Amino acid sequence: MPIxxxxxxxxxxxxxxxxxxxxPTTPAIAALVDDLTDTVGHWRETTGYGRAIAAPQIGELHRVVLLRLPGKPVWPLINPSIVAHSPEKMVVWDACLSFLSIFMQVERYEWITVRYQDLLGQWHETHAGAEDDLAELLQHEIDHLDGILSIDRMVDVKSLCSREEFERQHRAGSPYAQK
Known part of the structure; x- marks a missing residue:
């Protein structure tokens, strides 16, 4: 499939x-998942960034998210929704392939439970927490499905920084440090 x-x-x-x-079982959704897989993989290889992508980022207004975490199988989530979350929140660094030149700190729930379908149409629930920074990543991608960008969740405009400055000061301690 194309990038x-x-x-x-x-x-x-x-x-x-x-x-x-x-x-979710249609060939069109399978093709969309392939395109998302190839696109995020290309970005990861060429920029060092890209753990996930949402269909709207490639111009497709379907509720589809794809995770491509280092060392793990590709994970498509169809019609994902957050059905539970922690009362506690955390502040994390965030960036986006749709504006990779800027980074900012955002507030996210510490853990969430996500309900979604797989490509066979079966429903699943997954609990996401700090492991693989999955809670913050899924919240970021599901926000994309609702037209919400990480800049909308920025906790303080003073946290805004360039990619170069983020890499100098913060990347080593962030999820983006993983290759």
Whole structure:
């Protein structure tokens, strides 16, 4: 499948709400997942960033998220939704393939439970916490499905920094340090 263009900050599709996928078993959804896999893989190889991607980032308004964590199988989530979350929140560094030149600190729940379908249409629930920074990553990607960007969740505009400065000061202690 092709590597797709990632829409950049300011593109109106990034602010649109994605539509539910009525049938996750269709060839069109399988092709979309392949495109997401290839696209995020390409970005990871060429920039060192890219652990996940949401369909709206490549211009597809479907509720599809794909995780590609180092050393783990590719994980597509169809129609994901957060069904439970911790009362506690945490502040984490965040960035996005749709505006990779800037980083900021955002507030996220410490843990979440996500309900989603797989490519066979089966429903699952997963509990995500600090391991693999999965809670913050899933919250970021599910936000994309609702037209919410990490800059909308920035805790303090003073945390905003360039990619170069983030790499100098903060990358080693962040999820982005993993290759």
């Amino acid at each position: 797709r263009e990632i829409l950049q900050l300011g593109h109106p599709t990034l602010r649109a709400v994605a539509l539910p996928v009525p049938d």
